[in-house]
Amino acid sequence: MMSDSNEKYQAKNNARLAPAGLPGKHGHLSIEKPKNSRLVIIRLWRYLSRQRALLFLVLFLLLINIGSTLLGSYLLRPIINNYIIPRNIPGLISMILLLAGIYIIGAITGIYLNRLMIVIAQKTISAIRTDVFSKLQILPLKFFDSTSHGELMSRFTNDMDNVSDALNTSILQLFTSAITLTGIFTLMVYISPLLTVVTLIVVPFMLWVASAIxxxxxxxxxxxxxxxxxxxxxxxxxxxxxxxxxxxxxEAVAEDDFEKLNFDLRDKATKAQLYSGVMQPIIQNLNTINFALTATVGGLLAIFSGLDLGGLAAFLQYSRQFGRPVNEISSQYNTLQGALAGAERIFQIMDEIPEVADAAAAVQLVNIKGDVRFNEVTFGYDNGIAVLKEIAIIAKAGQKIALVGSTGAGKTTIMNLLPRFYDIWSGLITIDGIDIMKVQRSSLRKSLAIVLQDTHLFTGSVMENIRYGRLEASDEEVVAAATLSGADSFIQRLPKGYQTLLQNDGGNLSQGQRQLLNIARATVSRPSILILDEATSSIDTRTEQFIQKGLDQLMNGRTSFIVAHRLSTVRNADEILVLESGEIIERGNHKELLEKKGRYYQLYQGQFE
Structure with missing residues (x-):
């Protein structure tokens, strides 16, 4: 019996591995089949064909490599018939040297084959990875909202590794096995058609066993x-x-639950590995039986039907080799299926619909004042349910507009509409009288600065992280922005000041310090419109008071939208909008709303209870 915890995680991962095309964390173990193998192969070939010259060279070396192996085995026939039986020692030495030369050529071509395939595979994977990453940059925000980061990372790592492994080894091995099998069969028929029929009797049974396993x-x-x-x-x-x-x-409960999960994995992994590992010895034993049968019949043919001993020796060599490519093709099946399934999931990202392109007549916002208006705006997500209903907001240039309300009321959703992370269903949003649907997205977003509740810092120096808001900003402008936001004082105390390297999303800083850097980043961007979405929620009250002057200076002369649960941060707003269930139910300044003793009054008083 599994514990509740075990069942919970099993259910979660069963859902994750359901045939919805979603990758697991360890895609290399997955045997999920692609839905359209032919289309995936065609798309992979488009990438591989960029290395057409190298592929032709691989094919040339592959034919030489396989030809040397087949020719080396066939030379046993003249060596035995013409040199060993007649005891022609000088000729035998010459043939042995020739045989050695052929095998050396085969070994050299094999080495270069593997090296070339690795080069081709890595160039191909690099191109695919670049295209996928480039596609991510043009996908709409709703794609990232609806797709977990773990799924995306799995496609970039596990699925990409599956494809890489297949291109590195599996494809070359499959082609080698297929061509070798064809060559061996042709030479076997040439030497003795009857012995070939005897050899092939066991092959269907071998294939059936491999397929069943x-x-x-x-x-x-x-x-x-x-x-x-x-x-x-x-x-x-x-x-x-x-x-x-x-x-x-x-701790004790965690250890107990983990032990159950670990034992369950051990049992299932043991069964999987034991069952898959049994195929190799079974196929080898069938090959041995096949070889013994072929040798017996071949010996009888040599005695009674005139089959030359050299031909028999060469045939037996081919007979022993015949099972190897069959076994290799069978063993590569799972790997290839996993690679195709992984490639299909990667291509699913490439097939995602990007952000709607700007209209041909889209304009740029230049020197805007910051007059923002929401006129009867209605919006909802993909489920068809309206989240915002006829929202009307007038923010004159330089005004501070605050949005307050319960969690899920629609405050952040409104702020996602202004930079066009999502497009509205109906209504109109304008900036300085210009419909934002007719504005170039890049121009629109450069006019805005957003400080979110969740901070994010990149790997790099403090200076680089602040400059991310405006890449052309000088060092002096970065320092000025940090000073204005209140971040300069703690930055100066860092080991290397502004050149201190940040890693792991600024893990060596406090949450408040990380937020101060985000505010500094917004400051250096010199926006016309500022959005503060719970910007001070991660900062303690004392720090909040310290930076409030900096925020006031930042918002001075700029149209600002403030989303906040701490109502103390919105007291100075020109207008406060109270939202509930996607509708504006109250509006006014702090004093007016308190006098109404409505929803805002309840929220405000609730902070002190």
């Missing part, structure tokens, strides 16, 4: 993948929530 092992590998995902998910949650684990003394 692969089909059976799929279920075990799928179970292993689910169990592995459960262990992964549990470890991730326990590491992320380690403080909670310790403060509530959950």
């Amino acid at each position: 692969i089909k059976k092992s799929k279920g075990f590998f799928a179970n292993q993948q689910i169990a592995l995902g459960a262990v992964d998910g549990y470890i991730e949650e326990m590491i992320t929530g380690q403080k909670v684990v310790k403060v509530f003394c959950f």
